[in-house]
Amino acid sequence: MKARARPSGIYYYYFNGSKELPLGKDYVDAVRKWAELEAGNTSVAKTIAITFRQVAEKYTAKVIPTKAPRTQKDNLGELANLYKFFDDPPAPLDSIEPHHIAQYRDWRKVTRSTQEIALLSHIWNWAREQGYTKQPNPCVGVKRNRAKGRNVYVDDALFQRVYDQADQPTRDAMDLAFLAAQRPGDSLRxxxxDIRDGALWVRQGKTGTPVRVEIVGQLAQVIERIKARKAATPGIRSLALVVNEKGQALTASALDGRFGKAREKAGIGTMEFQFRDLRAKAATETEDTAGMEQAQALLGHADAKMTSHYVRHRMGKLVKPTR
Incomplete structure (x- = not known):
């Protein structure tokens, strides 16, 4: 394979002994086409190798933009750590083996490495589909650094202690997050x-799952209260339901700060109550009163196994006595 400098950049060619065949400008695609033309000349193949970074950058350009905004942000952060290990020095893709994945796990130590290895695994499967490698996925069978999930149930008394110390925008956010049982980011959106046909229409940011939450009971009261507060606020108002005192949408960072202050005033530690625990509280109480199927539907999960992570061991299963 030969590289030729042109005014518009570097172009690659395959020399078959008598003439040069164009392979294009993209190095990774050029190597793939070269390998197909070379048809298994392993002695030459060792001299030209696609690195992990080169494939990861193509994945970043083609696949990551199709994911949810939060997932895109997470993937880019995960790649930054993967590059520190697999691109210093640059690692040829086909040279990565399971023991290298285990070394990365032990080097990172933190449980976040589980998501990073999962991303590497996804990149590898994509690379196989695109023809960049024929090697089996090295992540398969490698143990991960597993975190012990939160097992916190926020009872009504604990909820009320923070609620009493919170300002009105934070109270609105807490009510909506608990009653609609959605993730913090979705609750702020x-x-x-989104209010149509007597329901709150939700498109979950993480999974894209659509959920319609019927506006009845306390949820209806909270939404009416929010509308009344917004109507009484002078100036330009946002369409968001969770707004600050000026009627503008409350940001995630602003909510974190306000919720943290209310929790501190209530004398409650960070590990005792986090805003995300409201989704688990909603799942637990819904499962307890209406069953796992209803809890699963409310949270927008594809299967009950995922929902069980939110309700298991939090409050204890309500059971009937023997007699």
Whole structure:
């Protein structure tokens, strides 16, 4: 394979002994086409190798933009750590083996390495589909650094202690997050335009799952209260349901700060109550009163196994006595 400098950049060619065949400008694609033309000349193949970074950068350009915004942000952060290990020095893709994945796990130590290895695994499977490697996925069978999940149930008394110390925007956010049982980010994205046909229409940011939460009971009261507060706020108002005192949408960082202050005033530690625990509280109480199927539907999970992670061991299963 030969590289030729042109005014618009470097182009690659395959020399078959008599003439040069164009392979394109993209190095990774050029290597793949070269390998197909070379048809298994292993003695030459060792001299030209696609590195992990080169494939990961193509994955970043083609696949990551199709994911949810939060997932995109997480993937980019995970790749930064993967590059520290697999690109210093650059690692040829086909040279990565299971013991290298285990070394990475032990080098990182933190449980976040589990998500990073999962991303590497996804990149590898994509690379196989694209023809960049024929090697088996080295992540298969490698143990991960597993975190012990939170097992916190926020009872009504604990909820009320923070609620009493919170400002009104934070109270609105807490009510909506608990009653609609959605993730914190999704709860902040609720808009008046999401209210249609007597329901709050949700498109979950993480999975894209659609959920319609019927506006009845306490949820209806909270939404009416929010609308009344917004109507009484002078100036330009946002369509968001969770707004600050000026009627503008409350950001995630602002909510974190306000919730943290309320929790501190209530004398409650960070590990005792986190805003995300409201989704688990909703799942637990829904499962307890209406069953796992209803809890699963409310949370928008594809299967009950995922929902069980939110309700297991939190409050204790309500059971009937023997007699």
């Amino acid at each position: 609720f808009k008046e335009t």
